Amino acid sequence: MSKETIHEIRQGMKFRPVLHALTSxxxxxxxxxxxxxxxxxSMAQGEGSAPTPDFICRAAYNAMxxxxxxxxQTLGQDPLREAISEYYKDIYELYIPAxxxxxxxxxxxxMHLSLASLLDKGDEVVAITPIWKNLLGAIExxxxxxxxxxxxxxDDQGWTLDIEKLFAACNERTKVMLIVSPSNPTGWTATQDEMRTILEFARERGIWILSDEVYSRLVYESPHKHLRADSFLDVAKPDDQLLVVNSFSKSWAMTxxxxxxxxxxxxxxxxxRDVALYNNLCPPTFSQYGAIAALKEGEPFIKNQIDLWRGNRDLTVRRFDEMGKIKMAHPSATFYGFFKVEGQRDCKTMTKRFIDECGVLMSPGCAFGKEAVGYIRMCFAISERRLTEALDRMETVIKKL
Ligand SMILES: Cc1ncc(COP(=O)(O)O)c(C=O)c1O
Incomplete structure (x- = not known):
């Protein structure tokens, strides 16, 4: 059956209207x-190229x-909840009970459970963009x-937040402020002062803060004892309307x-728990034992990965400077370069040119919000050899412009 026929049949079926209206x-x-x-x-996918370390795999295998x-348990095995609590004590110097x-x-x-717990039709979310497209889709x-x-x-300051602009976007229908820090794709990271100001504003208005801190350990410098970004948890009270989302995917190579x-x-x-129960009942059980090992023994692995990615970041910045025609804020967090090619406004066309003319796959900026059009995101968390090859190939296209 052709794609067109399937599309026509699908349009006639009674799926939820919201599914027909989802943005691409x-x-x-x-x-x-x-x-x-x-x-x-490929530098399109947001993940490192290293496989999950052995000690994590072994812990999951032993659990099996x-x-x-x-x-x-619906909200996770007790030993993992305890290990997360310990992790906040060790790495963040914060007391977060299991x-x-x-x-x-x-x-x-x-993210889906958080959104499903808070949002109804008619509610509004104020989201700082550019932002990972899946989060916008989840809200839809x-x-x-x-x-x-x-x-x-x-050019001199890179990506910055205008807090007044953020507050001006809130109204009586605003239920949630969604903040991804460090940000995919820009690497922008909120300061503790910004977090405090946002939290105070949200408290006064009864707005929830949904803070995506999935890249919190993926920073290249940090004022803290351990390499980590500031967290809303640093400035929050235990009963604030704050949900902080995190993941084992990026820092522990567990996508x-x-x-x-x-x-x-x-x-x-x-x-x-109610929403999770009627959603997927519980997270995968044996994966959680791998996660416990990650938290307890994973610091040397995180450090090695960051050292590798710091080198890749510096290499990318240097090569882009040498090539000219490319503008990119120096990423101080995450493993993404988010750049613009001078004179090229259509990011899809430019992304296709990189695929067709030099065999390098990246993500077009228009995937990250309406104001990110024109940019391209590359994930530099690959081997230095592959990255060098990718940059050499990209240079051949840039030279032709
Ligand atoms: C900002 C952000 N949040 C959440 C996720 C999802 O991570 P997970 O693999 O845990 O679903 C990603 C993945 O790319 C991301 O970039």
């Missing part, structure tokens, strides 16, 4: 475009052998609407394991 995902579109092309270097293959940690089947699920599914507030860009967590106020535990 240009990142996925570009991956389909590149599918099957030979000798392609130990019979941890059944349904588990009862305020809710384990989920990935950061994406953490709840039938709430999103107001996008874009970070500002300047396929589907394990994440939420930290929320004690009063949210029962509500999140």
């Amino acid at each position: 995902n240009p990142g996925v579109e570009m991956m389909s475009y590149a599918k099957g092309k030979e000798n392609l270097i 052998q130990d019979g941890k293959t059944f349904y588990g 009862s305020r940690t809710f384990v989920t089947a990935s950061g994406s699920t953490a 599914l709840t039938q709430a609407t999103t107001r996008q507030v874009s970070l500002d860009y300047s 396929g394991w589907r394990i994440g967590w939420i930290v929320g106020p004690a009063a949210a535990e029962e509500k999140i």
Whole structure:
């Protein structure tokens, strides 16, 4: 059956109208475009190229052998909730009791459960953009609407937040402020002062803060004892209307394991549990034992990865400077370069040119919000050798412009 026929039949079926109205995902579109092309270097997916370290795999395997293959507790196994609490004590110097940690089947699920707990049709979310497209899609599914507030860009300061612009976007329908810090795709990271100001504003208005801190350990410098970004938890009270989303995917190379967590106020535990129960019942049981090993023994691995990615970041910045015609804020966090090619406004066309003319796959900026048009995102968390090859190839295209 042809794609067109399937499309026509689908339009006639009674799916929820919101599904027919979902905005498209240009990142996925570009991956389909590149599918099957030979000798392609992909820097489109947001993950490191290293496999999950052995000590994590072994812990999960031992758990399987130990019979941890059944349904588990809806908000996670107690030993993992305890380990997350310990992790906040060791790395953040914060006391977060295990009862305020809710384990989920990935950061994406953490986000869906949080949104499903808070949003109804007619509610509004104010989101700082550019932002990972899936988060906008997740909001669309709840039938709430999103107001996008874009970070500002300047050549000397990179990406910055105009807090007044953020506050001006809030109104009586605003239920949630969604903040991704460090940000995918820009690497922008909120300061503790900004977090405090946003939190005070949200408190006065009864607005929830949904803070995506999935990249919190993926920073190249930090004022803290351990390498980590500031967290809303640093400035919050235990009963603030704050949900912090995190994940094992990025820092511990566990994207396929589907394990994440939420930290929320004690009063949210029962509500999140209700939604999780009717959603996927519980996170994967044996994955959670891998996650415990990650938290307890993972610091040297995180450090090695960051050293590798710092080198890749510096290499990318240097090569872009040498090539000219490319503008990119120096990323001080995450493993993404978010850049513009001078004179090229249509990011999809430019992304296709990189695929067709040099076999390098990246994500077009229009996947990250309406003001990100014209940019391209590359994930530089690949080997230095592959990255060098990708940059050499990109240079051949840049030279032709
Ligand atoms: C900002 C952000 N939040 C959440 C996620 C989802 O992570 P997970 O693999 O845990 O679903 C990603 C993945 O790219 C992300 O970039």
